[in-house]
Amino acid sequence: MADRERTLSRKRQRLPPLLEESESVTATRMATVGDDSEDVVTEAQSKTQSVKLQSSDVLDCPICFEPLKKPIYQCTNGHLSCSSCCKKMNNRCSFCRSPIGDIRCRAMEKVIEATIVPCPNAKYGCKESTTYGNESSSHEKVCVFARCFCPVQNCNYGGSYTDLKGHANAAHSWKEYGLISFVFDRPLIFGMDINKKKMVVFREEQDGDLVVVQAFKGTEGVSVTVSCIAPLAPGIRKLSCSLAKLNQYTTLRLGLRVKNIQKVSEQMQFEDGFMFIPSYMLSGDHMKMQICIGSDEYKYIHI
Structure with missing residues (x-):
């Protein structure tokens, strides 16, 4: 019996510390989806293994097909569900009708966090x-x-901010597509048909920034917005503008921040800044306006 105890003791001493190894592997292991790059294995990562999934579907909720997020639940038979689907299914598994919503699937949560x-x-x-x-x-x-979309009518081009400016310069001539050239801090007068052509596209001469003026006609008048087709990324230039409605005896002027948007919408966003032109200042369908666009987002907002 003493010999057996001494043998078991020596075997235990030769075994590696399981807890330390487990923590090391767990901390450095990462599952990669859709990345074909070669693995660079360092000495510190000699025990890691990069895993590639053939499909990301296994990481999605089998009920709503949205990506699984913590907390993730499983029934007694191992079927998974996201927390929102558990509530929708009245805490009954959609596959086997077993109770679900009490047992967390910690293993899948770790997989999601490491993917x-x-x-x-x-x-x-x-x-x-x-x-x-x-x-x-x-x-x-x-x-x-972030993908930005060309504002020119009937054009479906989408690409990065830089590529979009190059596309507009190469594909859309000034005369054929009605783009209006502008220079920063130089006012210009333009016309809009508030019933037919409710949008005017401007292109800055030097850098190619695309600015869109839209008119939204209502029962009491017309609301006008000014937007720049650009992402919200830091470092992207933000603009401001002075916008004026010109009449023979009356002028309505407003300073606005030009909001960056990635795609033109036909629906007005009321939380954005806009100019409201009352009906008494409108004469027919054609509306004459003046705009001055600045490369500083605060330059014209206090007009």
Whole structure:
């Protein structure tokens, strides 16, 4: 019996510390979806393994098909569900009707936390990554490579901010597409047909910034907005403008911040700054206005 105890004691001494190894591997292991880059293995990462999934569907809720997020639940048979679907299904598994909503699936939660995917704007040049299911994270909202869409009517082009400016310069001539050239801090007069052509597109002569003026006709008058087609990323120039409605005896003038948008919408966003022109200042469908666009977002807002 003593010999057996001594043998077991020597075996225990030869075994590696399981807790330390487990923590080391868990801390450095990462599952990568959709990344074909070669693994660079350092001495500190000699025990890690990069895992590639053939499909990201296994990381989605099988009920709503949205990416799984903490807390993730499982029934007694191992079927998964996101927390919102548990409530929708009255805490009954949609597959086997077993109770669900009390047992957390910690293993899948760890997999989700360790799964890194490229930014959705990677094809436009972004090198950042984000946790799977968090594509609408703070990074994407301010990503400089966020997709921007051409505001010219009947054009479906979408690309990065820089590519969009090059596209507009190459594909849309001034006369054929009605783009109006402008220079910063130089006022110009333009006309709008508030019933037919409710949008005018301006292009800055030097850098190619695209600015859109839209008119939204209501029962009491017309609301006018000014937007720039650009992402919300830090470092992207923000503009302001002086906008005026010119009449023979009356002038209505307002200073506005020019909001950056990625795509023109036909619906007015009332939380944005706009100029309201009452009906008595309108004469027919044609409306003459003046605009002066500045490269500083605060220059004209106090007019």
